[in-house]
Amino acid sequence: DAKTTQPPSMDCAEGRAANLPCNHSTISGNEYVYWYRQIHSQGPQYIIHGLKNNETNEMASLIITEDRKSSTLILPHATLRDTAVYYCIVRARYTGTASKLTFGTGTRLQVTL
Amino acid sequence: GAVVSQHPSRVICKSGTSVKIECRSLDFQATTMFWYRQFPKQSLMLMATSNEGSKATYEQGVEKDKFLINHASLTLSTLTVTSAHPEDSSFYICSARDLGGRSTDTQYFGPGTRLTVL
Numbered sequence: 001d002a003k004t005t006q007p008p009s010m011d012c013a014e015g016r017a018a019n020l021p022c023n024h025s026t027i028s029g030n031e032y033v034y035w036y037r038q039i040h041s042q043g044p045q046y047i048i049h050g051l052k053n054n055e056t057n058e059m060a061s062l063i064i065t066e067d068r069k070s071s072t073l074i075l076p077h078a079t080l081r082d083t084a085v086y087y088c089i090v091r092a093r094y095t096g097t098a099s100k101l102t103f104g105t106g107t108r109l110q111v112t113l
Numbered sequence: 114g115a116v117v118s119q120h121p122s123r124v125i126c127k128s129g130t131s132v133k134i135e136c137r138s139l140d141f142q143a144t145t146m147f148w149y150r151q152f153p154k155q156s157l158m159l160m161a162t163s164n165e166g167s168k169a170t171y172e173q174g175v176e177k178d179k180f181l182i183n184h185a186s187l188t189l190s191t192l193t194v195t196s197a198h199p200e201d202s203s204f205y206i207c208s209a210r211d212l213g214g215r216s217t218d219t220q221y222f223g224p225g226t227r228l229t230v231l
Contacts, residue, residue: 043119087156099218102159103156106156
């Protein structure tokens with residue numbers, strides 16, 4: 001799997017949009033960008049994934065640059081409950097062997113009042 | 114999203130005993146499940162990949178005789194920590210791979226099991 005680079009920490013005021021960047025300059029053509037988050041002492045929670053088009057669901061939006069070398073996860077209206085470590089992971093899908101998720105150190109997002 | 118459960122959520126045991134952790138996919142079938150370990154203030158580290166009906170594949174450095182994995186059905190995988198020692202104390206998390214439906218090959222994680230070995 002390609003490696004990703006994320007800032008170690010970010011702060012965001014409650015109610016504002018949180019924009020979490022991720023660099024994945026060595027991503028391959030068949031690799032998707034996945035985002036997970038981990039709230040303290042819980043298992044990771046799936047947020048969203050995409051290949052090259054921007055994606056939106058009830059939790060967040062994912063913006064992928066045209067060259068696919070970077071992406072941004074957007075939480076449109078951050079709340080205190082969004083405080084967590086956010087992981088950006090690239091992996092291929094539907095490969096013959098199980099597609100492993102390799103977790104880096106992620107971005108620790110602190111949402112404040 | 115799909116739901117994955119783990120049991121127990123927390124376990125304390127004496128050194129030398131064995132502990133079994135269960136991972137279940139509740140609303141989908143998972144031919145592949147994964148086991149991770151997470152030490153305090155560190156990221157998740159993959160321990161092994163569990164495929165239904167076959168032997169697990171262990172990551173380098175993980176002792177397969179110490180961490181026994183069984184994936185007997187499409188909804189259940191178990192991790193047994195044999196002869197546990199204090200250094201095995203950690204947060205163990207499983208995930209299940211959902212290949213069907215709208216999730217299109219996404220892994221969903223259980224809530225984790227906190228193991229403390231005294």
